Amino acid sequence: MDLSVVAGTVPEPTTDSINAAVKAMQEAGGADVIVSLGGGSVMDVAKCANAVLMNGGSILDYEDGAEGQRPISKLLPHVALPTTAGTGSEATIWAVFIDPSRRFKTAIQSPDLVPDAAILDPELTITMPPHVTAGTGMDALTHAIEAFVSIYANPLTEALCVKAIELVARNLRTAVADGGDLGARTNMLIASYMAGLAFSNSSLGIVHTLAEAMGGYYRIPHGVTNALMLPHVMEFNASATPGRFATIARLMGEDTGGATTDTAAEMSWRAVRRLSEEVGLPQTLRQVGVRKEDLTGMIAIADKWANLSGNPRDVKREDIEEIYLRAY
């Protein structure tokens, strides 16, 4: 068997990253199977390149929700080996990329894009530096929390989310502090995988809408943008489903015994924010370099997509503005 290596995928990949991967695969004479070894960016480029290689055209032809969207009718087998624990792309129907010409983070999706095999090997994640461990870990937590409170949640996705939230709460600090701890690394990989299974079936909420609107403007790691928005969106959403947020507080390790549901719900986003701080992530949009003058554009994009998500509370343009400003 011949092995061709397509290397050099950038973090938060663009249409150009995908074109380059397709070209490299064509120059190698095609492929029988695609093996992706990397984080979400690598797995997503593999998914996108697979779609283009097998179905022709360019990646924007398959963009989710685009006018004249073409179906992804065939794909090469894809084996995914994640080297981060966060995106869950090894378990999802999604592949995310940036279209720089529109400053827009967008995606393709199909049930067939779920990799045929996912190999969760903690040894592959131990060299991940602390800040990447932290950002990707908060990405997994965001998936699990957003899927858990989604209006499309079902008992199966709920069960996956409950376990994933608990695993992140119990293991992320250790994985960041001691990257060689294989137990913590294993649990983070499993949490990320389970959260990916969950949100592929239950959709996500507006943390992702707001984070991806930001991701079209700035090459900030996706997990970091999620971590920035997550506690603020949780606070905004809590009134829609306080019982769920009270459960999240308990899963995050808070002692909710004796607390009212509303108080327990409040403990949930405080616990998430504390975790995000303790693993060393930035806490404001300003810290990651977001410029005030870009907010209007980000708000417009987020406003267009917010109510297509599974978010438990209806979202108006002014809500989005307020959430961004609180996080600023």
Add this chain to the structure above:
Amino acid sequence: MDLSVVAGTVPEPTTDSINAAVKAMQEAGGADVIVSLGGGSVMDVAKCANAVLMNGGSILDYEDGAEGQRPISKLLPHVALPTTAGTGSEATIWAVFIDPSRRFKTAIQSPDLVPDAAILDPELTITMPPHVTAGTGMDALTHAIEAFVSIYANPLTEALCVKAIELVARNLRTAVADGGDLGARTNMLIASYMAGLAFSNSSLGIVHTLAEAMGGYYRIPHGVTNALMLPHVMEFNASATPGRFATIARLMGEDTGGATTDTAAEMSWRAVRRLSEEVGLPQTLRQVGVRKEDLTGMIAIADKWANLSGNPRDVKREDIEEIYLRAY
């Protein structure tokens, strides 16, 4: 498209049931897709007939663990529509049948035997009479509990089991008392499916070993034999993993606050026995017609297989004897 109906599958099917189904399918000129509409017996006959139809020979050629076992290398697509909520066969790698010549309940297994689609429609289960609802529901609970305490459990199977146990504890009484309650029926179907997913990946314990040894001797519904053995085996196993059994007690709705782990563990099998009684199932082997003189044969069969299961505690022949006698 032509539709051929292969009807008349008996509960707790035998090699004869499978031969008859294969013959009917051959007489119909083969098939493009198999749709099974029924309980575990129907879905399992469909799986077995599919294996024989596509790979030749007879069903015993594919028997799990048999000498000279042949691989199941191809299968027709299989769409399963369960009409009971218990076996989880729509989600499993297993198909169980009786070989009357050996008075032995045996199985085939392959990852490819998982049906390609499962349609969980609660309307299909509302005509199930209370005693069938009770027996099959206890089957789902047995799967969830045995998978949860299995030595092969992993975080993914654990998450599925936790939810499945909770769903059965909260919905089985209602489903038995008011068969038309679509909410309870839906939750039981989902519990059964999730428990099936779990035990296909984590294996089961000796409740199944003891129940199937009995099932080779008597045509007692599989769920009823499981319900009979379950509390006794839980009591036997509790010392191996008391924390897990304490969790089961909580999931069964017991107030374990303040109880020691051992006391909480004890509450788990008492809660299971109480549920089994309240849904009207028999509580002793004598009640279902087991003859004392058959115990020796059943013990010998169970002894041969017990330690191949995922049971959390090692099992000796005298343990099996004692458990059967306690249940007698």
